Amino acid sequence: MRRWTTGEIELLKQVYTIKGKSVTKYFPGRSLKAIRHKAERLGLLRAPEIRKLSLSPTEASYIAGFIDGEGSIGFMRQKRGRRINYRPKIAVVNTNREVIDFLISKLGKPTRFVVRKWKNPKWKVAYEVRYLSLMVSKEYFRSISRLPYS
Numbered sequence: 001m002r003r004w005t006t007g008e009i010e011l012l013k014q015v016y017t018i019k020g021k022s023v024t025k026y027f028p029g030r031s032l033k034a035i036r037h038k039a040e041r042l043g044l045l046r047a048p049e050i051r052k053l054s055l056s057p058t059e060a061s062y063i064a065g066f067i068d069g070e071g072s073i074g075f076m077r078q079k080r081g082r083r084i085n086y087r088p089k090i091a092v093v094n095t096n097r098e099v100i101d102f103l104i105s106k107l108g109k110p111t112r113f114v115v116r117k118w119k120n121p122k123w124k125v126a127y128e129v130r131y132l133s134l135m136v137s138k139e140y141f142r143s144i145s146r147l148p149y150s
Contacts, residue, residue, distance in 0.1 A: 002029075004038055016044045041080075059106060060143045066103070070094050076132060090131040090140065095124040103129060107140065 004012075008027065016023050016039045024032050055063065067073060071092035078085045090107075093116075094100055104110060110129040117125050131140075 009038075009042070012039060013042065013044065041083075055106060055143045063103065063106060063140075064144045066099070067092060087132050091128065093126055093128040095126050097127055100127040100129055107131060 011026060012023070012035070015026055016035070023035055024030070027035055067090060071090065074089050074091075075086045076089045078087060092100070092103060104113075108131075111132040112128070112130040114128040115125060116128065
């Protein structure tokens with residue numbers, strides 16, 4: 001395992017957020033796994049995670065209310081070796097698939113999507129979405145911060 005040079009680190013910072021998986025052509029001799037590991041340690045996000053949320057005030061209000069009632073906003077603690085990182089987390093669980101599909105269409109692909117089928121046949125199937133992306137969280141909070149509160 002060879003060390004990363006200062007030039008390679010600077011190049012990684014420039015191209016990783018734009019190129020995503022095709023970044024390997026810039027680093028011959030390094031695997032995608034090694035590149036991802038280094039980028040993660042530097043706190044870089046892949047290209048698909050970076051997108052602006054285009055929510056109308058009505059949609060932003062609906063999503064804010066829905067997360068307040070049916071979901072949660074918090075921080076997830078991740079230990080990586082000696083380092084401890086905290087990442088913002090938005091989670092929603094509901095039995096209505098249409099609502100979950102609406103959230104996914106507005107907030108983008110979730111980090112985790114779980115379908116929970118219970119042992120008790122009287123209970124409905126539950127759908128859970130989790131967003132652990134810093135960019136989704138930033139854009140979501142930016143969207144709801146523009147709402148008029150009454």
